[in-house]
Amino acid sequence: MTTRASLATTGLGLCALFFSAAAFVPSPPSEPAPPAVRPWTARWISVPGASPTGYGVYHFRRRFTLGSVPGAFVVHVTADNRYQLFVNGVRAASGPARGDLFHWRYETVDLAPLLRAGENVLAAVAWNFGPDAPEAQLTSRTGFLLQGDTAAQKDVDTGPAWVGRRDDGYEPLLLKPEEIRHQYYVAGPGDRLTAARHPWGWERPEFDDTGWAPAQAGPPGSSREAFDAPSPWMLVPRSIPAMEERPERLERVRQASLRVPEAFPRERAPFTVPPGTSARLLLDQGHLTTAYPELVVSGGKDATVTLRYAENLWVPGTGDKGQRDEVDGKEMRGLRDVLVADGGRERLFRPLWWRTYRYLELAVEARAEALTVDDLRGAFTAYPFTRKARFEGGGPELDRILDVGWRTARLCAHETYMDCPYYEQLQYVGDTRIQALVSYYASGDDRLARNAVEQVDDSRTAEGLTMSRFPTRLPQYIPPFSLWWIGMVHDYWWYRDDPAFVRGRLPGVRSVLTFFASRQRAGGSLGPMPWWNFLDWTNAWPTGSPPGWNFVTGWGGPAPGAAEPGDPNGASAPLDLQLLIAYAEAADLEEGLGSTTIAAEYRQAAARLRAEVPRLYWEERRQLYADTPARTTFSQHANVLAILAGLAEGQAARALIGRVLSEPDLVPCSIYFRHYLHAALNRAGEGDRLLDQLGPWRRMLALGLTTWAEKEDPSRSECHAWGASPNFELPRTVLGVDSAGPGFRRVRIRPFLGRLTQVAGSVPHPRGEIAVSLVRRGVGLDAEVRLPEGVEGELVWAGERRPLGPGLTRLRF
Structure with a gap:
């Protein structure tokens, strides 16, 4: 269902968008509906001679004349990889929302508020990140597509009437491994802009484009249901609102090699770097953010200005971060952007993609001419969640935990949920399930969660398994995450009143369980599994896989006490229990919305596992579930999952969770899996213990973190939204x-x-x-x-x- 929203106020100009940018709207019915555009007659365009898959930034323009301003002027627009659309010099739209080639999103925008009688100019910039694109960015080849909604707007359809040119000023700035302390990083390159080669003012109506070449017209657009689709992008309407964008100022200067105005950076306060000198400033946002930095400079021809971004500073020669507020004696590492100035006035540099930072380093190398830094500010961006939940009476510490959790949840939610905004920006199922629950409880906006459930469903293979993360250019499979996806579907069914949407996910649920059923032994326990069987980041499990299911080779070796990689006798209590939970959840879904016959089959499969798990893993002497049939290693995880699977109820569950919390040699749950530990406290009737289990969050606060880390130190990411689980557990349990x-x-x-x-x-x-x-x-x-x-x-x-x-x-x- 498409509804017209009020004028957008999210930094996209004054255009009216066809989706609400901020206010919560109950999820619309999920009945199948035809695409908003059918057929597509506009043609994909590119710049003649441009590499179809290489890195490149391209500008397109179209002049047209109107006798009067119409009441509405609706267009549908998309690009590969990404675009920004301007109308008479004002930014009107950006996108597309991330998807895959079989579900390529387009935006629908009413441009009428930005039009005028007489000549008008549509201008767009489209870019391809090339071979070093973010892992989450799928692509076919560079292109831009815009189509008017009705015959009255067809004059602006993309085709040879548009003109275009390559922007020779842009180059990708690849991140060197040592710049990121050899951490896993797949979030795309920085930008290097040589200002003298950039067509400044290209988006303005008065810009002279007479030297630009006619655009090269490719195939027409095609909807997802098109017969013999002429192009590789199967177009579907965007299903989420525009991202929020608002001004944001840095908080203070922490280090400086030259004197700057006292008001900088809290206010615009220009300062000058003299000719032939260098300057360095370390700026502190005060908290982690995701934003487009906006640097304005004047003069300084050929000066090099570098912006470097970091979540935290590092103790030199170590992997230690220390107290996050402290800067003395620490070093700055991270992604950077570079501007080579051309001597012009008020040159605004804004990277193509947003950056993640608490600390921002500004370094200037002036040449023969002084360079003036007119301003350095940010434009915060994230999914437009609104915080609606309240929790009062817990005291200042709990208030801080909830505030930091909310910030963490926001920074990890953009066009998709993402594990972390700095290093990966990938929508992993394990993370996303918790993020969706936080969204339901803290905001009530379920649109990004619906998008996530659907996108993971779209990633399923012919075998029935979902990818561990999606969208992604590099397929990765974590079989347990497919089981958590079933949990996500169940959560949505339980907390959102949208049965039609859930019913549409049942074929995917069945496919996942078919994959697992084919790998169960006679008693129901799972045999050796392919791929990466991640459960939790804990020091005892170097690969994150529990004993018995560690079949990853060449990466950390088998976990202590685990079966050797590839051992045909490998078995794992945590994973058998996770399968048991998934069978029970799927049975609920089938009974409520699907087939009672299939529900009965799942109940039978669950009963078989319910009998087999105690036989294989229960250690009578310790009154605990072991990790493997050898019963030599024990974890909180196995016993937490046993409670959630209903293997212990009433007093037995209370006794078991008591041992989980008191036995010192159990492998502990990390920040991620403590969500399930807290859920087990609730289920066992021991929720009064929850407030005493927030130690990791209290320790992170003491270290000065402003978002929750991936795990306790040593940790790579400073912002992982699975740590926001208290924003769900406190209102649900306390x-x-x-x-x-x-x-x-x-x-x-x-x-x-x-x-x-x-x-x-x-x-x-x-x-x-x-x-x-x-x-x-x-x-x-x-x-x-x-x-x-x-x-x-x-x-x-x-x-x-x-x-x-x-x-x-x-x-x-």
């Missing part, structure tokens, strides 16, 4: 707000206040908001609960259940 049925149509309030005596808060709901206020009186409780219209539920306290109806309910226990 405040007690949870779904009690599909679609959140029934609510269960079961609070675990721990040491707290008074809490209040709210959680967005598909039909409105759930608001809760709780005051504990010894073992009693006073409660006020407000549910949305049409929603009922119950409040559970000390084993007693009381009904809740729509509107306000006051209870005393």
Whole structure:
């Protein structure tokens, strides 16, 4: 469903977009609908002589005349790899939203607010990152496509009437391994712009383009359902809103080799680097951000200006980061952009893609002419989530944990969810499941989650397995992540009222389980598995794979106590338990929306595993589940999953989670897997212990982190949104707000206040908001609960259940 939004205010000019940029709108029905554009008659265009797959930045322009300004002037626009569209010098759109060739997104934009009577100019820049593109960037070949919505707009369709030229000023600036401390990095190159070769003002209507060549017309666009599609891009409408973009100032100068105005960088305060000198400034944003840095310079012909970006500084000669606020005696490493000045006035440099940084280094090498730095600012960008959840009464520390978690969640959400914004920018299933839950509880906006569930489904192979991450140019497979994807589908079914969308995912769920079923032994346990069977980043498991399933060779070797790589007798309790959970979740989905026959088959498969797992892994002496049938290694993971799989209930579950927390030799859950540890506390009825399990988050705060790290030090990434799980667990467990049925149509309030005596808060709901206020009186409780219209539920306290109806309910226990 396409609806017209109000005028966009996200930095894209004043054009009216056909999607809301910020406000939460309940997810529309997921009934299949024809594409908005059919047929496509505009042609993909490129610059004559340009490499179809190599690095390149290209400009296109189209002049046209209007007798009067129309009430609407709608166009559909996309590019490979990416584009920005300007109308009469004002940026109107950018994209496309990331996808794959079989689901290539286009944006629909109403340009009427930017048009005028007489001559108008559409101008676009499209670029191809080339062979060093971000891993998340799929591509066929360089191209730009724009089509008017009706006959009245057909005059602007891309084709030979457009003109274009290559921008010879741009070059990719590849990141050297030593610049990133040899960490895994796949987020694309920096930009080097030689200003003297750049056509300044190319987007403005008065720019002289008479020397530009007619664009080279390629095949017409084609919708995904087209018969004998003439082009490789199967076009589908964008399903998420425009990214938020707003001004953002750096906070302060931490180091400087020359005197700068006291107001810089909090305000525009120009300063000059004299001829033949160099200058270096270390600037501090105060917190991690994702933003387009915007550097404005004047003069300084041939001066080199370098911007370098880092999440943190490093202790030289070590892998240590230390206290993140400290800068003395540390070194700066990371991605950089370079501008070679041309001597012009007020030259604005803004990289093609946003950057991630807390610390930004500005280095200038002036030549024969002084260079003036007129300004250096940022334009924050991320998915336009709005924080709607409230949690009050936990004290300043919990407030900080929630604030940092929200920032982490935001910086890891753009056109897709992503594991981290600095190093990879890839949508991994394990991370994304937690991110989606945070989105449901903190914002109520499920559009990015729907996009993620669908994109992972799109990645499935003929064998039935999903990729571990998608979109991605390099296929990677983590079989356990396919099981977590089933969990994502179940979460969406449980917390969002959109059964048609979930029903459309059932074929994918069945395919995944068919893949696993073919690899089960007679008793139900899984045999050796292909690919990378990652479970958690923990020091005992160098590859992240638990004992018994570590079949990765040439990377860290087998984990201590694990079966040798490729051992045909390898078996793993954590992975068998994860499969058991997936069977149970899939059975729920089938019973609710699909086939009761298939549901019964899944229940039977789950029952078989439920009997086999204790036989293989339960160690009676220790009253714990071991990691392998050898019963020589034990982890929190196996026992947490046993609780979540229902192998321990009631008092047995409480006793088991107690041993999980007290036994010192268990392999501990990292920040990532503590989400499941916290879920097991809730399920076991031991949620009062949750507040005591936030040690990793408290330690990160003490180290000065402003977002949650991938894992505790030593850690690569400073921003991994799986660490934002407290933004889900605190309202779900402490405040007690949870779904009690599909679609959140029934609510269960079961609070675990721990040491707290008074809490209040709210959680967005598909039909409105759930608001809760709780005051504990010894073992009693006073409660006020407000549910949305049409929603009922119950409040559970000390084993007693009381009904809740729509509107306000006051209870005393």
